[in-house]
Amino acid sequence: MENPAAATRTHEEACGRVAAHFRQRWLRHYVGSKLRSDPVFAAAFDLLRDSEEPILDVGCGVGLLAFYLRARGCRQPIAGLDVDGRKIRQACAAARDSGLEFSEHDVRNALPAFRGNVAIFDLLHYLEPARQETLLRELGAFVPPGGRLVLRDCPRDGSLRYWLTRAGEVFAQTISWNWKTPLHFPSRSSIQAAFPEEEFNREETPSWGRTPFNNRLFVFQRKPISSHQKTQL
Numbered sequence: 001m002e003n004p005a006a007a008t009r010t011h012e013e014a015c016g017r018v019a020a021h022f023r024q025r026w027l028r029h030y031v032g033s034k035l036r037s038d039p040v041f042a043a044a045f046d047l048l049r050d051s052e053e054p055i056l057d058v059g060c061g062v063g064l065l066a067f068y069l070r071a072r073g074c075r076q077p078i079a080g081l082d083v084d085g086r087k088i089r090q091a092c093a094a095a096r097d098s099g100l101e102f103s104e105h106d107v108r109n110a111l112p113a114f115r116g117n118v119a120i121f122d123l124l125h126y127l128e129p130a131r132q133e134t135l136l137r138e139l140g141a142f143v144p145p146g147g148r149l150v151l152r153d154c155p156r157d158g159s160l161r162y163w164l165t166r167a168g169e170v171f172a173q174t175i176s177w178n179w180k181t182p183l184h185f186p187s188r189s190s191i192q193a194a195f196p197e198e199e200f201n202r203e204e205t206p207s208w209g210r211t212p213f214n215n216r217l218f219v220f221q222r223k224p225i226s227s228h229q230k231t232q233l
Contacts (some may be wrong), residue, residue: 010072011072012036013071014035014068014072015032015035015036015068015071016032016066017071018031018032018035018067018068018071019031019032019035021033021067021094021096021223022062022090022094023094024073027062027090030219031064033063033065034103037210037211038209038211039207039208039209040121040152040207040215040217041064041065041068041216043150043199043205043207044065044069044070044075044119044150045068045070045072047148047150048069048074048117048148048150048221049069049072049073049074051076051077051117051146051147053076053114053115053116053117053144053147054076054077054078054079054114054117054120055069055074055076055077055078055079055116055117055118056079056080056081056097056114056116056118056139056142057071057078057079057080057119057120057121058080058081058086058118058119058123058139059081059082059083059107059119059120059121059122059126060080060081060082060087060091060102061082061084061087061091061228062082062087062090062091062094063090063091063094063095063100063102065078065080065096065119066078066079066080066098066100066102067095067098067100068072068099070098070099070100076116077099077100077101077116078100078130079086079102079103080100080102080103080113081102081103081104081105081107081111081112082102082104082105083104083105083106083107084104085104088103088104092117094227101104107123107127107131107135108127108131109117110134111135111138111139114142116141116143116144116147117145117147117148117149117150118139118142118143118149118150119149119150119151120133120139120149120150120151120152121150121151121152121153122152122153122154122215123153124136124151124153124184124185124186125153125154125169125182125183125184125185125186126181126184127184128184128188129184129190132184132186132190133190133193133194134213136151136191136194136195137176137194140182140195140199140200140220140222141192143220143223144222145222145223145225146221146222146224147221147222148219148220148221148222149166149195149219149220150215150217150218150219150220151191151218151219151220152207152215152216152217152218153185153186153188153191153215153216153218154166154185154213154214154215154216155186155187155188155189155191155214155216156185156186157187157189157214159214160184160212161208161212161213161214162185162214164212164214165185165212165213165214165215166183166185168213169183170183176219181225184217188204188216192218192219195220198223199222199223200220200221200222200223201220201221201223202218202219202220203218203219204217204218204219205217205218205219
């Protein structure tokens with residue numbers, strides 16, 4: 001196992017390499033700062049690094065997760081979807097010969113076929129509650145036995161962190177960085193309901209790092225198929 005000092009150095013080097021992919025100075029600064037301050041990228045690497053399954057990043061933005069995983073040595077196919085065509089164009093311009101794929105797609109519509117691990121960070125609250133529920137069930141169906149769905153969002157729990165997160169999202173919408181649409185922050189129960197305990201192992205941990213926000217990381221790993229289930233297939 002890599003010692004903490006070496007892991008920190010490797011993480012810092014990866015953040016710098018990813019930022020260098022982007023040509024605009026302000027975007028390079030944003031990418032480097034975001035990767036260094038947000039713990040979700042290193043956490044996702046730890047969760048997905050040992051799987052050979054493809055990865056689908058839903059709501060990928062400019063592709064930070066995909067670029068970071070590549071910079072840390074993940075070679076499995078990685079595809080990203082986002083409704084913001086501007087961000088997808090920036091991701092595609094930065095991708096060059098990385099083998100990463102980015103597509104403009106509105107998740108309120110049917111998803112493309114996929115099987116593998118799934119990441120969905122800070123997206124749910126842009127969707128109506130009914131679509132949140134349907135989307136999570138659709139994404140859960142993509143995950144094979146042993147595979148993971150890694151979700152990060154802000155639960156609607158009335159805490160100070162929740163209200164600060166909401167204010168931050170409104171600000172990001174005001175300056176046109178994030179998608180302008182009504183916000184519907186999910187509850188913990190609504191997230192977990194899409195992943196029944198008989199099918200998934202479920203974990204939840206804080207993922208706010210040094211920020212004041214209410215980001216929580218949910219990890220749903222599909223349980224292996226039992227011998228009894230195999231006989232029924």
